[in-house]
Amino acid sequence: MDIGKLYVAPVNFIGGSGTGKTSIMKQVCFKIFDTRYRKTIGLDVFYVDYHTDQDCVKLQVWDTAGDELYWSMGKKYLERSYAIVVVYDITNRESFEKVDDYLNEIEKITPFVETIVLCGNKSDLEDGRQVSYDEGKQLADFYGIPMFFETSAKDDTNISSLFTCISNSYLESKRNFLSDQKSLKT
Ligand SMILES: Nc1nc2c(ncn2[C@@H]2O[C@H](COP(=O)(O)OP(=O)(O)O)[C@@H](O)[C@H]2O)c(=O)[nH]1
Ligand SMILES: [Mg+2]
Numbered sequence: 001m002d003i004g005k006l007y008v009a010p011v012n013f014i015g016g017s018g019t020g021k022t023s024i025m026k027q028v029c030f031k032i033f034d035t036r037y038r039k040t041i042g043l044d045v046f047y048v049d050y051h052t053d054q055d056c057v058k059l060q061v062w063d064t065a066g067d068e069l070y071w072s073m074g075k076k077y078l079e080r081s082y083a084i085v086v087v088y089d090i091t092n093r094e095s096f097e098k099v100d101d102y103l104n105e106i107e108k109i110t111p112f113v114e115t116i117v118l119c120g121n122k123s124d125l126e127d128g129r130q131v132s133y134d135e136g137k138q139l140a141d142f143y144g145i146p147m148f149f150e151t152s153a154k155d156d157t158n159i160s161s162l163f164t165c166i167s168n169s170y171l172e173s174k175r176n177f178l179s180d181q182k183s184l185k186t
Helices: 021-030 068-078 093-097 101-109 133-142 159-185
Strands: 005-013 043-051 058-066 085-087 115-121 146-149
Touching: 005 021, 005 068, 005 101, 005 133, 021 043, 021 058, 021 115, 021 159, 043 115, 043 133, 043 159, 058 085, 058 101, 085 101, 085 146, 085 159, 093 133, 101 115, 115 133, 115 159, 133 146
Parallel strands: 005 058, 005 085, 085 115, 115 146
Antiparallel strands: 043 058
16 A cells, blocks of 8 residues: 655745744644744744645745844755745835845845745735735746735634645655656656
8 A cells, every 4th residue: 555655845934024924834833823023033943744645745844033143044944945935014015125135035045946935924904005915916926936825824814825835836846756757767
């Protein structure tokens, strides 16, 4: 009987301080939302499991402090990522304007990263919105990023979709890799 495979996929979250990176991870891992802001110190790691009928992916999710001080430390982890999620806060225009810098930095550090995801968080705060859905989508299109989500860590909107999407794309790339190897051998 084929019991399937277990994969571990490193994923990195980056973006300005206070955009909700840690909250997204706490929501997906523990189903909790904390209104207090506790600055992430250095790096944290969370694990998110995803199962299909055949395989299981363990996403090893690195949470970096969106702080210059730790940015150089985070670079080492970025290089090893399967996916990088760049987060901005839809109620904070400045955090959206920083996305270019993060994407350019990613291009320099790890030009061959397989998957980049753009994520506009805090979609529950419609009254305070400073960045429209279309602007986010256009930026993603401009950089050729197919995965764009607006999420809310507070009311759990699109959080599991984001992780499912990354897991599925990881499994697909593994399957393609394995079938390429098979055809090379035959
Ligand atoms: N309303 C709302 N607040 C959020 C959301 N995500 C995070 N926050 C709040 O934003 C602040 C910063 O969140 P945090 O996860 O620490 O941001 P980080 O610095 O990117 O890790 C905290 O006070 C959170 O409670 C969200 O989706 N909606
Ligand atoms: Mg944090």
